[in-house]
Amino acid sequence: MTPAVRLSGVTKTFGSHTAVQDLSIEVPRGALYGFIGPNGSGKTTTIRMILHILAPDEGRIEVLGQQGTRAANDRVGYLPEERGLYKKMTVRRLLTYYASLKGMGGRAAKREMDAWLERFELTDWIDKKTEALSKGMSQKVQFIATVISKPELIILDEPFSGLDPVNLEVLRKAILDLNASGSTVIFSTHDMTVAEQMCDQLFMIFRGKKVLDGTLEEIQAQYGQDTLRVRTDGGVRALEEIDGVEQVLDLGRVQEVRFAGDPQDLLRALCERTRVHHFEEARPTLHDIFIRIAGPDARADLQAGPGTREALLR
Amino acid sequence: MNKIFAIGRAEYLQAVRSKAFLVGVFLMPVMMAGSILVQVALKDQVDLELRRCAVVDPTGELMEVLERAVVERNEAIFETDEETGERKQIRPEFALERFVPTEGERADIVLSKRVEDGELTGFLILSSGILDPDAVPTEDALVYHTDEPTFTELPNWLESVVNSEVRRRRFEAAKLDPTLVARLNRAVPMRTFGLAHLRKDGTVAEAEEENKARTFGVPAGALFLLFILVMTSAPQLMNQVLEEKMQRISEVLVSAVTPFQLMLGKLLGSVGVCSTLALLYLGGVFWSTHHYGVASFVPLSTYGWFLLMMLFALLMYGSLFSALGSACSELRDAQSMMMPAMLVLMIPMFAWSAVLEAPNGSVATALTFFPTATPMILLIRLLAPPGPPLVEVLGGVAMCIVTTLALVWASGKIFRVGVLAQGQAPSYRKLIGWILSK
Numbered sequence: 001m002t003p004a005v006r007l008s009g010v011t012k013t014f015g016s017h018t019a020v021q022d023l024s025i026e027v028p029r030g031a032l033y034g035f036i037g038p039n040g041s042g043k044t045t046t047i048r049m050i051l052h053i054l055a056p057d058e059g060r061i062e063v064l065g066q067q068g069t070r071a072a073n074d075r076v077g078y079l080p081e082e083r084g085l086y087k088k089m090t091v092r093r094l095l096t097y098y099a100s101l102k103g104m105g106g107r108a109a110k111r112e113m114d115a116w117l118e119r120f121e122l123t124d125w126i127d128k129k130t131e132a133l134s135k136g137m138s139q140k141v142q143f144i145a146t147v148i149s150k151p152e153l154i155i156l157d158e159p160f161s162g163l164d165p166v167n168l169e170v171l172r173k174a175i176l177d178l179n180a181s182g183s184t185v186i187f188s189t190h191d192m193t194v195a196e197q198m199c200d201q202l203f204m205i206f207r208g209k210k211v212l213d214g215t216l217e218e219i220q221a222q223y224g225q226d227t228l229r230v231r232t233d234g235g236v237r238a239l240e241e242i243d244g245v246e247q248v249l250d251l252g253r254v255q256e257v258r259f260a261g262d263p264q265d266l267l268r269a270l271c272e273r274t275r276v277h278h279f280e281e282a283r284p285t286l287h288d289i290f291i292r293i294a295g296p297d298a299r300a301d302l303q304a305g306p307g308t309r310e311a312l313l314r
Numbered sequence: 315m316n317k318i319f320a321i322g323r324a325e326y327l328q329a330v331r332s333k334a335f336l337v338g339v340f341l342m343p344v345m346m347a348g349s350i351l352v353q354v355a356l357k358d359q360v361d362l363e364l365r366r367c368a369v370v371d372p373t374g375e376l377m378e379v380l381e382r383a384v385v386e387r388n389e390a391i392f393e394t395d396e397e398t399g400e401r402k403q404i405r406p407e408f409a410l411e412r413f414v415p416t417e418g419e420r421a422d423i424v425l426s427k428r429v430e431d432g433e434l435t436g437f438l439i440l441s442s443g444i445l446d447p448d449a450v451p452t453e454d455a456l457v458y459h460t461d462e463p464t465f466t467e468l469p470n471w472l473e474s475v476v477n478s479e480v481r482r483r484r485f486e487a488a489k490l491d492p493t494l495v496a497r498l499n500r501a502v503p504m505r506t507f508g509l510a511h512l513r514k515d516g517t518v519a520e521a522e523e524e525n526k527a528r529t530f531g532v533p534a535g536a537l538f539l540l541f542i543l544v545m546t547s548a549p550q551l552m553n554q555v556l557e558e559k560m561q562r563i564s565e566v567l568v569s570a571v572t573p574f575q576l577m578l579g580k581l582l583g584s585v586g587v588c589s590t591l592a593l594l595y596l597g598g599v600f601w602s603t604h605h606y607g608v609a610s611f612v613p614l615s616t617y618g619w620f621l622l623m624m625l626f627a628l629l630m631y632g633s634l635f636s637a638l639g640s641a642c643s644e645l646r647d648a649q650s651m652m653m654p655a656m657l658v659l660m661i662p663m664f665a666w667s668a669v670l671e672a673p674n675g676s677v678a679t680a681l682t683f684f685p686t687a688t689p690m691i692l693l694i695r696l697l698a699p700p701g702p703p704l705v706e707v708l709g710g711v712a713m714c715i716v717t718t719l720a721l722v723w724a725s726g727k728i729f730r731v732g733v734l735a736q737g738q739a740p741s742y743r744k745l746i747g748w749i750l751s752k
Contacts, residue, residue, distance in 0.1 A: 051569045053734065070572065078569040084561035089328065100320040101570040145566070 002065045004029045004153050004184035005050055010059030012045055019045040021208040023059070027186060027201075032179045034199035035188035036286070038294050042208040043188045044081060047155055050186075051078055064152055074103045077151035081158040081188075083142050087131040091122070091141055094130060095148055102149035109148060116144040120170065136167045143171060147178060154178060156187035160194060172198065192287040202286070204293065211293050220283045223292070227284040228257045228266060234274030242269045249291065254278070256288060317571045321579020325554075326586040335587070338546060339594060365406050365468050368413040368428070368437040370421045373445050376476060377412050383475045384408050408468060413437065422459060429461055436460030438472050444480060447487035508699065528611040530670060533697035536620050537666055537690055540627060543591060544659065547584045548631035549652065554580065555639030555733070556648050564640075564733045573730040577640075581632045581722070588628055592621065619696045623689040626714040630686060630721050631659060637725035637745075640732035647739035654742070662690035673698040682710050685717040724749045 005027040012020040020042040027033045035043050048054040049061055052070045064072040086094055092113070099109035117123045120140045130138060139162070147154060159175065160168050176198070179185045189195050195202060196216055204212035212219055232238045236250040244261040259266050263281055270276050284292070329335055371377040391405040415421040425437040441455045456476055458469040485492045506524040513519055558564045567576050596617055603609045634655055642648040661684065662669075669678040673695045681691045682702070692710040695702045702710070731748045732740075740748070 048734075053565070053568050073570060076569070078566065080562070080565040080569070082562040083566060084563050086328075086558075086563060087561070088332070093324075093327075097320070097324045098566070098570070100324075101317055101567070103316065 001029055002062065003027055004031070004064060005186070006060075006062040007046070007050070008060045008062075010046075010049060010056045010061060012042075012049060012054060012056050018208050020049070020056075020205070023205070023208075023210055025203055025210065025213060027184060029184055030179070030182060031184055032175075032198055032200045033184070033186045034195040034202045035186060035205065036190075036192070036195055036202060036212075036290065037188075037205040041294075042205045044157060046205065047078075047157055047186070047188065050155065051076065072153075074149070075152045077102075077146040077149060077154045079142060079146040079154075079156045079159055081161065085130040085133075085138055085141060085145075088129055090127050090129055091117070091133075092126045094141070095145055098145040099148045102151070104149045112148045112150065113144070116148065119174070120144065135162065136164060139163060139167065140171070143174065147174075147183075151183065153184045153186070156185065158189060159187055160189065160191060192285065192290055196286045204290070206294050212289070216286065219286070219289060223284045223289050226258055226260070227282045227288055228259055228263055229278065229280040229282050230255050230257060230266075230270065230276065231278035232270055232274045232276050234270075238270060238274040242266065247292070249288070256282075258288075258292070318575050318579045318582060321571065321576060322582030322586060325580055325583025329550075329583065329587045330590060339591060342542060342595070343598070360405060362403050362406050364409055365435040365465075366409045366411065366433065367468060367472070368411050368425050368434055370413050370415070370425075370437065370439045372442040373440060375445060376440055376479060377410075379479045380410055380472070380475055384410050387471065406467070408471065426459060429459070435462060435465065435468055438469075440476070444476070445483055447484040522610075525611065527608075529699055532612055532616065533670060533694045534666065536616065536697055537662065537694050539592070539595060540620065540624055540690055540693060541663060543588045543624060544627050544631050546591070547588050547628055548635040548659070551580055551584050551632050552635040552639035552648060552652065553645075555636045555729075556642055556645065559640065559643060559733065559736075560645075568733060573640075573733050574726040576733070577633065577636055577726055577729045578722075580636055581629055584632045585625065585628050588624065589621075592624055596620065616697055619693060622711075623693040623714070626718050627689040629718045630689070630714075631655075633722045633725035634686075637728035637732065640729045641735065641745060641748075642732075642739040643736050644739070651739060651742075658686045661687045662694075665691070666694055669694050670698055674700070674702060678702075679706065682706060683713055685713060686721075688713045688717060727751070 003026045005025070007023050007025050010020060010023045011018065023042075023046065035046070037043050045054065049056050050063055051073065052061075052063075060067060062068075064075055066072040089097070095113045096106065096109050099112070100106075104112075113126075114123070117126055122137060122140060122144075125133060125137065130141060133141060143159070146156070154175075156175070159171060163171060172194075175185055175187070187198075199216070201215055202212060202219060203210065214222075230239075231254050235253075236248060236255055239245055239248050239255060239257060244259050244266065245257055246260055247258040249256040257266070263279075267276065267279050270279070369377055369380060371380075388407050391403055391407060392401050393404045394401050413421060413425060415424065421437075421439060425434065428434045429436060437459050439454075439457045439459070441452065443449050444451070444455045456473065458472060460469070482492050485495050507521040508524060510521040511519040555564075558567065564576075571579070599612060600609075600617070603612050635652070638651045638655060639648055642651060661681070665677065665681055665687075669675075669681065669691055672678060678691065678695055679702075681687050682695065684691070688710055692702070692707070692714070695710075696707065701707075727749045728745055731751070
């Protein structure tokens with residue numbers, strides 16, 4: 001079976017800026033595939049090329065077996081990062097309209113619409129104008145508009161952005177259910193915790209180039225077990241000027257340390273300086289890996305992004 | 315194609331179900347009827363305030379004539395209601411007073427002060443030689459001063475009375491009977507007809523008398539209706555596209571349809587809305603012209619030409635304005651970008667009277683082939699007798715087709731790039747770059 005999405009040597013430039021460079025990825029059918037990367041790294045451009053909203057300058061793009069055309073777009077649902085609704089349209093008309101744009105008949109659209117509205121407890125709002133909906137309700141309606149046509153491939157750009165924890169869980173469950181029923185899901189996120197928890201496979205793009213691609217285990221194995229989690233009385237100052245310490249991520253009471261060498265040497269050095277409460281050898285989290293690849297740019301981006309605090313505190 | 319119809323249908327239903335549409339449907343007839351009613355109502359609402367006028371008459375003879383005339387006039391300003399028998403004043407009364415300046419006094423200075431003080435509406439200064447039958451009238455023979463030059467009834471009446479008396483005296487001096495002169499001077503009225511035709515069966519189709527409602531009213535009315543329809547649809551399209559961009563809806567749409575399909579769908583919806591409006595208005599015209607027995611004023615071909623030119627105009631301006639909307643991210647930018655397009659749209663409105671004056675003149679011919687003006691100018695020319703030569707009709711229609719296709723194509727190119735662009739609005743030069751890009 002052909003993959004859901006296959007990009008081969010894809011490059012896209014805007015004037016002198018190369019947004020995506022020589023990118024090759026394969027998203028298997030039925031996968032839940034995470035796109036991660038700092039802002040401006042090329043995620044949205046890649047998604048737009050998959051949807052044929054933008055044409056690549058070089059390379060080939062195949063979506064659901066269709067190469068270089070929009071022929072598969074009716075089988076693709078897309079929720080962009082920046083999304084809105086027609087304020088003056090009722091929920092019913094809006095969803096029917098979006099379904100019709102995907103070539104869906106009125107009866108089938110009504111059946112799906114009713115089921116989704118019931119699932120999201122929005123049935124009573126079906127004849128209300130979207131301007132009357134709360135932000136959470138609007139986001140749910142946007143999600144329904146994306147999946148109402150029962151797409152084989154669902155592309156979600158930052159689907160959890162701005163959601164409260166309750167709605168986040170509702171949406172997460174819906175995405176997992178869709179994936180379990182056979183839909184391929186690609187979603188981009190800044191939330192490394194969500195990516196770790198949900199995705200079968202991950203792809204990271206940084207400055208237009210692919211820097212990670214594989215399962216979480218593969219990626220973690222690639223980055224080794226060089227992360228040490230420590231808690232000491234001295235805090236981050238206790239780690240200063242110790243040979244082998246390459247990077248320290250200060251999380252407040254806990255520090256995550258990348259150490260080149262035997263961890264026992266670090267433990268010994270710390271014990272000489274301060275009282276050690278906790279010392280743990282850990283596999284690098286996706287967050288750590290993200291920071292290692294993207295450095296300070298990514299840190300700033302993560303701090304600005306959704307779910308950051310949650311990710312940092314874990 | 316189905317998606318274009320789906321978009322067109324959604325746009326159409328969204329528009330015709332809105333309150334704005336219902337208001338729009340009734341607004342134009344209400345405004346037209348309202349303006350007629352206001353005119354009728356104001357016709358009887360004449361300012362009946364007494365109008366005083368001083369007369370400086372160095373001849374010493376004309377004042378008496380004027381006083382007699384004013385008495386006669388003030389008797390004739392009343393109308394008796396046939397039903398109630400009530401006598402009602404319908405024009406303002408005039409009152410004249412003789413003014414003789416004292417030694418060293420300037421009449422115009424003194425009387426101007428009185429006009430400023432509100433005592434007089436104006437004053438008339440006659441020259442001493444005005445009654446000389448052999449004298450050539452000078453520029454200052456009859457001078458009226460006022461601070462209210464828009465009120466013309468009084469000076470017109472004064473001019474008429476003085477001239478009648480001057481002419482009467484000239485005839486007397488020439489020993490001519492004024493009544494005989496009046497009889498000999500009777501004008502011969504002229505009537506304007508169209509052309510008579512010899513039918514195939516040998517009978518004659520008599521020429522029809524010219525009717526201003528048909529020759530001027532129909533083309534002008536059609537042009538204004540077309541202009542109103544374009545003005546209600548094209549800027550509206552621009553606002554919709556802009557709103558979709560501002561509300562972040564465009565990206566979802568262009569993931570389902572191509573930008574060109576999206577634009578065509580919107581154009582289709584817009585044409586549908588305007589066609590609905592046009593059918594309502596044209597239906598009203600059809601019914602009323604038949605009801606009042608003047609159906610020949612608006613032959614069936616008029617409706618056909620109107621709908622065809624409306625289609626071209628809506629596609630041209632609709633695509634242009636939606637492209638401009640797609641290129642902008644803020645209403646303020648869109649408004650400034652709209653200005654040049656509005657000027658282009660206004661060209662036929664600036665030129666329509668000149669075109670109607672000479673429908674086959676050089677101005678009309680030149681404007682017929684000014685691309686974006688063609689539908690409106692050609693429509694006026696088609697509806698104003700005698701109509702343009704066949705070659706110009708065909709040329710005009712061809713120009714419409716070419717311009718429409720070119721504008722839809724160019725707008726589609728702008729739309730494709732613009733609909734996803736954010737930030738500062740591009741310059742017109744950049745828009746041309748978008749059109750020429752692959």
